[in-house]
Amino acid sequence: MEQPAYQNPLRTGAIRPAELLPWLAAGSGFFLFPDYLQLGAQILIMVLFAMSLDMILGYAGIVSLGHAALFGTGAYTAGILSAHVGWSEPLSGLVIAGLVAGVVGFVCGAVILYTRGLTLLMLTLAVTILLQELANEQEHWTGGDDGLQGVVMEPLFGVFEFDLYGQTAYLYALAVLFVMFLAARAIVNSSFGQSLRGIRENERRMHAIGCPVYRQMLRAYTIAAVMAGVAGALLAQTTEFVALDVLSFERSGDVMIMLILGGTGRLYGAFIGAPLYMILQDQLAKLSPEYWLFGIGALLVATILYAPEGMLGLTERLRAWATREDS
Amino acid sequence: MSDALLEVRDLSKSFGALVVADAVSLSLRPGARHALIGPNGAGKTTLVNLITGTVEPSAGVILLDGHDITHWPQARRVKRGLARTFQINTLFRGLSVLENVCMAVSERRSLSARLWRRADARGDVIAEAMALLESVKLDEDAQRQVRELPYGRQRLVELAIALGLHPKVLLLDEPAAGVPSTESHVLLEAVEALSESIAVLMIEHDMDIVFRFAQRITVLVSGAILTEGTPAEVGADPRVREVYLGENAELRGGSR
Numbered sequence: 001m002e003q004p005a006y007q008n009p010l011r012t013g014a015i016r017p018a019e020l021l022p023w024l025a026a027g028s029g030f031f032l033f034p035d036y037l038q039l040g041a042q043i044l045i046m047v048l049f050a051m052s053l054d055m056i057l058g059y060a061g062i063v064s065l066g067h068a069a070l071f072g073t074g075a076y077t078a079g080i081l082s083a084h085v086g087w088s089e090p091l092s093g094l095v096i097a098g099l100v101a102g103v104v105g106f107v108c109g110a111v112i113l114y115t116r117g118l119t120l121l122m123l124t125l126a127v128t129i130l131l132q133e134l135a136n137e138q139e140h141w142t143g144g145d146d147g148l149q150g151v152v153m154e155p156l157f158g159v160f161e162f163d164l165y166g167q168t169a170y171l172y173a174l175a176v177l178f179v180m181f182l183a184a185r186a187i188v189n190s191s192f193g194q195s196l197r198g199i200r201e202n203e204r205r206m207h208a209i210g211c212p213v214y215r216q217m218l219r220a221y222t223i224a225a226v227m228a229g230v231a232g233a234l235l236a237q238t239t240e241f242v243a244l245d246v247l248s249f250e251r252s253g254d255v256m257i258m259l260i261l262g263g264t265g266r267l268y269g270a271f272i273g274a275p276l277y278m279i280l281q282d283q284l285a286k287l288s289p290e291y292w293l294f295g296i297g298a299l300l301v302a303t304i305l306y307a308p309e310g311m312l313g314l315t316e317r318l319r320a321w322a323t324r325e326d327s
Numbered sequence: 328m329s330d331a332l333l334e335v336r337d338l339s340k341s342f343g344a345l346v347v348a349d350a351v352s353l354s355l356r357p358g359a360r361h362a363l364i365g366p367n368g369a370g371k372t373t374l375v376n377l378i379t380g381t382v383e384p385s386a387g388v389i390l391l392d393g394h395d396i397t398h399w400p401q402a403r404r405v406k407r408g409l410a411r412t413f414q415i416n417t418l419f420r421g422l423s424v425l426e427n428v429c430m431a432v433s434e435r436r437s438l439s440a441r442l443w444r445r446a447d448a449r450g451d452v453i454a455e456a457m458a459l460l461e462s463v464k465l466d467e468d469a470q471r472q473v474r475e476l477p478y479g480r481q482r483l484v485e486l487a488i489a490l491g492l493h494p495k496v497l498l499l500d501e502p503a504a505g506v507p508s509t510e511s512h513v514l515l516e517a518v519e520a521l522s523e524s525i526a527v528l529m530i531e532h533d534m535d536i537v538f539r540f541a542q543r544i545t546v547l548v549s550g551a552i553l554t555e556g557t558p559a560e561v562g563a564d565p566r567v568r569e570v571y572l573g574e575n576a577e578l579r580g581g582s583r
């Protein structure tokens with residue numbers, strides 16, 4: 001393969017040194033905050049969840065308020081596998097949960113992706129509400145309002161027990177996130193990912209160059225569904241519990257706020273937004289249990305007004321500005 | 328007429344009570360250089376939309392290279408060699424000029440379903456896109472975002488994207504609208520350099536461009552064909568003069 005004479009410096013798929021930062025941070029977090037590994041694992045899970053939303057929102061431009069439907073599907077699949085089927089081997093449970101969420105995503109996507117804008121938004125919302133109601137009704141399977149009890153996990157690889165401190169949980173979540181991230185990174189930098197960007201930028205033109213837009217969007221939606229399902233399954237496995245709120249509107253909203261805070265269409269936005277949101281939530285809730293949401297809301301408003309491309313977009317702009325000053 | 332690349336028979340379309348295409352028939356052979364002119368609101372853009380499949384006709388038949396494509400989805404027509412440009416820039420504004428053209432090239436090469444290989448490692452796609460950009464004198468701007476370019480240069484990206492599809496039939500909707508006259512020659516030269524095997528239909532208001540480009544001219548008025556003929560015939564037709572008499576300023580000005 002000859003070396004291309006021209007590359008786009010903005011969007012090249014080459015690995016940049018800054019990309020190592022989140023992984024160094026996540027890795028050192030294991031040693032620096034041994035008392036917070038349970039929270040840490042949940043943060044990593046939400047990073048994965050937000051990253052899956054970025055696939056459809058940031059790349060394909062599909063605005064969904066029902067992404068929790070896929071997260072919840074993964075969570076309940078993994079939970080029910082263990083609690084009712086007795087299938088408690090974590091890795092295979094994770095794979096099955098991802099596949100089930102993928103199938104659900106494919107079927108839902110096949111319907112909702114015929115629509116756009118507000119209709120699409122409402123349909124994604126409706127699907128989540130329907131699933132939550134279903135989970136609420138099917139108490140025998142899901143535990144209903146009380147949540148799904150009796151989830152137990154066998155040791156990872158038959159060796160590593162899920163301990164009380166969350167050490168195994170943290171490393172497990174980190175490893176799964178890393179694998180999923182590598183896949184997502186390859187996908188968004190591929191010709192397919194480029195085509196998704198095209199759909200977000202100008203759908204009419206994509207039709208006019210012969211792109212099967214619907215098919216591409218459905219592919220992206222299904223891939224994101226698998227990732228969201230895996231994230232949900234991780235939560236069920238590492239907490240050995242599934243509550244109805246995995247399917248809640250709030251969870252869909254939270255993950256969208258996380259992504260917007262971090263920045264969409266960058267994959268790494270999730271790595272900034274999810275920890276920022278969850279640590280803020282943790283700290284603000286201690287500070288003022290009643291008004292922490294106010295703090296989050298103010299931050300969101302400030303982000304949308306002053307950093308519409310999120311924290312990552314802001315740092316990119318600052319860096320561009322600084323280098324311009326230098327020269 | 329069976330050797331026509333594109334054939335439109337009795338195509339009709341109304342928006343409510345407004346008839347925008349009234350039994351329009353048109354035929355383009357390989358090598359055709361055909362201009363479509365007519366006053367604003369005559370239905371020229373709608374005709375392009377009908378042919379490319381963004382608007383469903385009420386009646387009539389469209390044949391592309393012998394295939395009845397009247398009810399084909401848009402993407403399938405493009406894969407069969409039908410490409411268009413837009414009267415108003417319809418570009419990927421947040422992407423670079425090069426990425427805009429690469430989008431068309433990789434779609435034509437059916438790469439857009441490839442999930443794993445990096446797009447920026449496809450040297451062949453990038454080289455082809457760069458060659459196209461050179462042909463419209465945009466190679467210097469390859470790395471710039473489209474939205475940073477002046478509107479007139481964005482028009483050239485419009486054309487480059489369509490050329491990247493390797494069309495057999497190319498429909499140009501007022502390609503020179505918004506291009507400074509000092510730069511429109513780049514556009515015309517790129518169109519004139521196209522292979523003799525492809526057919527080009529150009530909607531254009533600027534009569535200098537029309538007469539330089541066209542072998543045949545169709546005049547559309549209120550959705551119906553007023554006349555069709557060589558530039559000399561159409562230029563001498565008193566009815567055409569009548570239609571344009573009050574519209575002369577607009578005709579020359581190339582407004583939308």
Ligand SMILES: Nc1ncnc2c1ncn2[C@@H]1O[C@H](COP(=O)(O)OP(=O)(O)O)[C@@H](O)[C@H]1O
Nearest residue numbers: 342345347365366367368369370371372373374
């Ligand atoms: N989607 C649409 N719905 C309703 N009316 C339309 C639509 N598209 C075009 N028209 C109308 O059809 C007429 C022809 O428009 P158009 O094809 O753009 O003309 P031209 O390109 O010749 O200027 C105009 O009166 C326009 O307002």
Ligand SMILES: [Mg+2]
Nearest residue numbers: 371372373414
């Ligand atoms: Mg028009």
